[in-house]
Amino acid sequence: MKLVQVFQDEQADAVFGSRFLASEYRRVLFFRHQVGNHFLTLLCNIVSDLNLTDMETCYKMVRTSLFKSIPLVGKRFEIEAELSIKLAKRGARIFEVPIRYAGRTYQEGKKIGWKDGVRAIAAILRFRFSDYIYAEDAYGSQILGRLNRAPRFIKWMADVIRPYVGEKVLEIGAGTGNLTLQLVPRRLYWASDITIPCILTYLENLGVNRPYMRVGYTDGEKGDSFPRGQKFDTVICLNVVEHLADDLGALVRNHGLRRVMDR
Secondary structure, three states, X not given: OHHHHHHHHHOOOEEEEEOOOOOOOOOOOOHHHHHHHHHHHHHHHHHHOOOOOOOOOOOEEEOHHHHHOOOOOOOOOHHHHHHHHHHHHOOOOEEEEEOOOXXXXXXOOOOOOHHHXXXXXXXXXXXHOOOOOOOOOOOOHHHHHHHOOOXXXXXXXXXXXXXXXXXXXXXXOOOOOHHHHHHOOOOEEEEEEOOOOOHHHHHHHHOOOOOOEEXXXXXXXXXXXXXXXXXXXXXXXXXXXXXXXXXXXXXXXXXXXXXXXXX
16 A cells, blocks of 8 residues: 555655545546635645645544544544644654545535535634644653744753753753754764653654664663663753652762763
8 A cells, every 4th residue: 555655665654645646547526625625725734834735635644653642632524634733743754645536426425515614724723723732641741742832942942052062962851852953963962762652753753864863762760771882972851850750869879971971
């Protein structure tokens, strides 16, 4: 199947089948539906900064771990806009492939009407302003979603520490890479986090086309989880230490920083 192949070849997070990309053939149906579809896709692209060609497609495939971590609250056709916008806000790698589509007529059972179009517009505007993009979990992933909405704060943190950051860096608690993207490129940048579902996969996607970047599991309270055989100029641990059950004990007992820093 063409959609599955893209996951294997391109490290995709989501693949949409588009009825409007070139394909061998397609069934000719209602002009008004195509105009409405293009309008809704355009509006979705404006609020999400994507360049989809077919937001309303029913052919959508999403990695299981990512899909389970996205809270979906929309009903009926609202789900198409909700999923597209929330994937964009999560920084997902989205691809489109052309599909052949033989849609139904109303006589054959098609049920979508103009009211669904109005609901879709309302959904696009609703989810444009929502930061409810992480399902509730024990890791506090919702905080990551809200931090994404504070780019000036992230830039300020990066500007403060940048003069002191060397060329070989270990970042503990990289999350979704907000700070990481402000500090790369470096000779070596090791972005790490605990095993939150889909977070490490997300960081690995950031490493695509960044040969200096490595991704791995590191628990600030477990010294044996630090990258083995690596030496770093700088260890970054912002907005993390305060979440450790025994922050001082973790630094004293594990001696992790002493082992990984080359000074």
